[in-house]
Amino acid sequence: MTKNRNQDLLQQEAKVVAPASRIKYFDLVIKSGQGAELTDENGRTYLDLLASASATNTGHCHPHVVAGIQQQAQQLIEYTPAYFANRTTAELAARLAKLAPMSGPVQVAWGNSGSDANDAIIKFARAYTKRPYVVSFTGAYHGSTYGSMSVSSVSLNMSRKMGPLLPGVVRVPYPDVHDRLQGESESAFVQRLFKAFQQPFETYLPAEEVAVILIEPIQGDGGIVKAPQKYLELVANFAHQHGILFAVDEVNQGMGRTGKWWSIQHFGIEPDLMSIGKSLASGLPLSAVIGRQEIMAALDAPANVYTTAGNPVATAAANATLDVIETENLLERSQVLGVKAEQFFVQTQAKYDFVGDVRMYGLNGGIDIVDPKTKQPDTERTTKLITRIFELGAVMISLRGNILRFQPPLVITEEQLNQAFAIIDQAMFDLANDQIQLPQNAAEIGW
Ligand SMILES: Cc1ncc(COP(=O)(O)O)c(C=O)c1O
Structure with a gap:
């Protein structure tokens, strides 16, 4: 047993769970969730920007x-x-x-x-x-x-x-x-x-x-x-x-x-x-x-x-x-927060040359990460980004190798959304300054 309860559980689980049933991203074991926040087995909290693959639009454990x-x-x-x-x-x-x-x-x-x-x-x-x-x-x-x-x-x-x-x-x-x-x-x-x-x-x-x-x-x-x-x-x-x-x-x-x-x-x-x-x-x-x-x-x-x-x-x-x-007027909330999110990602486009096309439909976005020179899909940069976003305390995954998937629960608070933007911006800044190591298992990550 180590002090890392996430790792302990993952090692136990790997013996008995077939690999075809998990798409690999991060070594995360979720213990609980509340609204747009997750807590792992080690007691660390994260902002959830994935909403269990858009399956918890009303947030985790909504009281009603x-x-x-x-x-x-x-x-x-x-x-x-x-x-x-x-x-x-x-x-x-x-x-x-x-x-x-x-x-x-x-x-x-x-x-x-x-x-x-x-x-x-x-x-x-x-x-x-x-x-x-x-x-x-x-x-x-x-x-x-x-x-x-x-x-x-x-x-x-x-x-x-x-x-x-x-x-x-x-x-x-x-x-x-x-x-x-x-x-x-x-x-x-x-x-x-x-x-x-x-x-x-x-x-x-x-x-x-x-x-x-x-x-x-x-x-x-x-x-x-x-x-x-x-x-x-x-x-x-x-x-x-x-x-x-x-x-x-x-x-x-x-x-x-x-x-x-x-x-x-x-x-x-x-x-x-x-x-x-x-x-x-x-x-x-x-x-x-x-x-x-x-x-x-x-x-x-x-x-x-x-x-x-x-x-x-x-x-x-x-x-x-x-x-x-x-x-809770979540349809309207999705629209309004989606506009905020779009504004944020469009700003990152101007700041970072690896941010390509930004698509946002409600609180629901795909953000392309590209090679700044060729403008071609850049899986390596994307993997670095989601890795740093995770280290900074938010769960966000990639699609097609080079697209950031942005789908938080629709009940996310404005404060949490701003925190999420700050984390993503910090990760992008670190990427722009070549401060992020590619994880060792990068080849396994994603779809
Ligand atoms: C558009 C779409 N259709 C169908 C499915 C399959 O749903 P389930 O995983 O519940 O079988 C998914 C799952 O990601 C999906 O995104």
Whole structure:
């Protein structure tokens, strides 16, 4: 035993936990969390700028969510909604149906994870349309089940050694701002990318055989990258013209993260189906697919049941989470603090030549770190930065090797946010002055 309780636990754990289940960043063992603050096993505190991968938008252990969980746990922990109803779960279904960004009647089907909610999108879409093919996008992360992995394309480790994946999936290029050519206008970029989208349909993919197009309107793990408005309109119109369902994955970017309930609401486009999860139950395992009623009626039980999906404790947490988002005006808070964060990162752009593109949608940002000379992605500098940010007391990770992921709980106080800015600025200053060592395990860090 050493004096470092984090290290002791990690060494014990490494003997019994498979490496595929953790993406490596820091040697952190979290003992407790409160709001936007974490405490590790050694008693050190950190500002949480990751919110458990956007799964705790209401902050850690929000008292109202804790009370909701406690009350429900005393009354009924589990009876599977796959057999019998309970009031807590039924109430949540009604609230979500109301919140869904779709006109006309919608229905909800429960899951345990964002991954299985995306599987459900494929199931319901195929059943309703009686068509086999699914279109998804490069850079997408939709999850870790076979179905959701099959529509993802963000890491080779998500298909390597595990194929063949689900058949009938075609991936088209996401309109990622990083792929915009120098001097290319947004409208020229949109036209070029929409042409690339259409290409499969003109050469080998009969549109009348495609069930669904699944997209993250703002990609999360792909680098907090927003699709251009016009592009999404073109794709949604194309879908509707060809009887293809238009589905959005809101698992990462939903639940107020972008300053609206759902990221698709920034575009004024109605999806036919959507998947939600993560912050839905403030991090308890709960997801849902929500879809137009006639689509959801296309399958009969037990086509999409899981014993613990819609579990009453998880749905009590979700009801309390919705209460908190509403009563604490977290949508507005996300917008207002997001503007503050954007101002801060734009200032760092002017101060440090390695800060590239800054994208902020609500309290939700991707900040590119680049080689000052070539302006190319700079993974080494990014790893140094997140390492120093961690040493200075904040938890922030990278995406795609060179993008800072900024997703604090939406309840973070202004004081904490200013502290976070001070830490990031100090780390950037240290990087600019070549004061940061690359960690020995740098090659293992990140996605
Ligand atoms: C956009 C998106 N969809 C789906 C998932 C998968 O959710 P889960 O990890 O709960 O299965 C994630 C997880 O990061 C995600 O970001």
